[in-house]
Amino acid sequence: DSGVTQTPKHLITATGQRVTLRCSPRSGDLSVYWYQQSLDQGLQFLIQYYNGEERAKGNILERFSAQQFPDLHSELNLSSLELGDSALYFCASSVVTSGRREQFFGPGTRLTVL
Amino acid sequence: DQQVKQNSPSLSVQEGRISILNCDYTNSMFDYFLWYKKYPAEGPTFLISISSIKDKNEDGRFTVFLNKSAKHLSLHIVPSQPGDSAVYFCAASAYSGGSNYKLTFGKGTLLTVNP
Numbered sequence: 001d002s003g004v005t006q007t008p009k010h011l012i013t014a015t016g017q018r019v020t021l022r023c024s025p026r027s028g029d030l031s032v033y034w035y036q037q038s039l040d041q042g043l044q045f046l047i048q049y050y051n052g053e054e055r056a057k058g059n060i061l062e063r064f065s066a067q068q069f070p071d072l073h074s075e076l077n078l079s080s081l082e083l084g085d086s087a088l089y090f091c092a093s094s095v096v097t098s099g100r101r102e103q104f105f106g107p108g109t110r111l112t113v114l
Numbered sequence: 115d116q117q118v119k120q121n122s123p124s125l126s127v128q129e130g131r132i133s134i135l136n137c138d139y140t141n142s143m144f145d146y147f148l149w150y151k152k153y154p155a156e157g158p159t160f161l162i163s164i165s166s167i168k169d170k171n172e173d174g175r176f177t178v179f180l181n182k183s184a185k186h187l188s189l190h191i192v193p194s195q196p197g198d199s200a201v202y203f204c205a206a207s208a209y210s211g212g213s214n215y216k217l218t219f220g221k222g223t224l225l226t227v228n229p
Contacts, residue, residue, distance in 0.1 A: 002157065033216060042118075042203065042219040043158070056214040090157050094215065099165075101146045101207045101215045105157035 003027065004093050004106035012112045018079040021109045025072055025093030031055075032074040033103060034066055037088040049074055081113045117141045118206050120220035128228055133191040135223050137204030140185065144206040148217065149178060149189045152201045161202075162189070194227045201225070 003026035013019055025032050034046040045058035049068035060066075063081075068074040078085060088110050092103035119138045127133045135149075145166040150158035164171040164178045164187070171178050177190045191198055201224050205217040 002159070004157070006157075031215075035217075035219075040221070042221040043205075043217075045216045045218070048214055048216055050214075056210070056216055058216060092157075092217075100163070101217075102148060102160045102163060103215075103217060104160060105150075107155075107157045 002104040002106065004091060004104050006089075006091055006106035006109050008109060009107065010110050010112075012114065013081060014114055015081055015083060017081050017113075018077065019081065019111065021076040021078070021089050021091075021111075023074045023076070023091030023093075023106055025074070025091075026104055029093035029095055029104075030072065031094050032068055032072070033092045033094070034060075034074070034076050035090045035092065035105075037090065037108075038084075038086075043090065046076070078111070083113050086111055086113045115140075116220075117144075118204055118218050118220040120202075120204055120223050122223050123221075124224040124226070126226045126228060127194050129196055130193045133189075133194045133198065133225055133227065135189040135191075135202050135204075135225065137187050137189075137220055138185060139187075139206050141206070141208060141218070142185070143208040144218075145209060146207040146215075147178070147180060147187050148205045148207070149176075150203045150205060150219075151198075152203060152222070158203055191225075194225075196227050196229050199225055199227045 035043040046060040048056040148163040204220040
């Protein structure tokens with residue numbers, strides 16, 4: 001158990017809909033990262049928040065957005081869903097020091113868009 | 115443009131033997147490297163890491179070697195056990211200021227350890 005929790009574990013929805021994925025980082029970790037894993041792809045970085053502020057963006061679509069709340073949990077919002085958005089979505093948290101950069105991953109949310 | 119490459123999609127070894135997983139990278143700004151193990155229906159689990167100031171790091175049965183001139187790293191598992199069967203991801207990080215240490219992942223290698 002990494003200490004990172006994600007809900008829900010599975011999500012099935014229809015094209016055009018909007019969903020929210022939730023992540024709670026490990027106790028004490030200020031940084032949250034979101035990654036997407038599609039079929040045949042490695043994990044692709046989407047976005048990072050640090051202590052409530054957006055710090056970096058990767059290949060995140062404009063239809064996707066995220067935020068980190070004062071209690072440090074984070075939500076990833078996916079809107080106008082398309083079939084191609086079906087994927088595993090992972091969040092990870094880390095302490096963030098230059099000396100150690102390990103990120104600890106949650107169990108993921110499997111999104112299926114029908 | 116894939117900056118981290120794991121060219122072997124799969125590897126099969128016998129229990130008790132050595133498993134060697136390889137990873138190549140192209141971005142010379144990467145200065146920290148990590149290996150993760152992933153079982154089906156679970157998130158990636160951190161295994162071992164190495165900073166670019168080192169060329170070797172050991173943790174129990176796991177050793178990571180880094181060859182900066184070749185932009186290559188490898189993970190050695192000795193001895194391999196059936197429970198090691200999983201997908202292994204290589205990841206790399208480049209310091210880009212502030213507190214951003216995003217990871218760039220390879221596509222993974224499926225390791226199967228046969229009893």
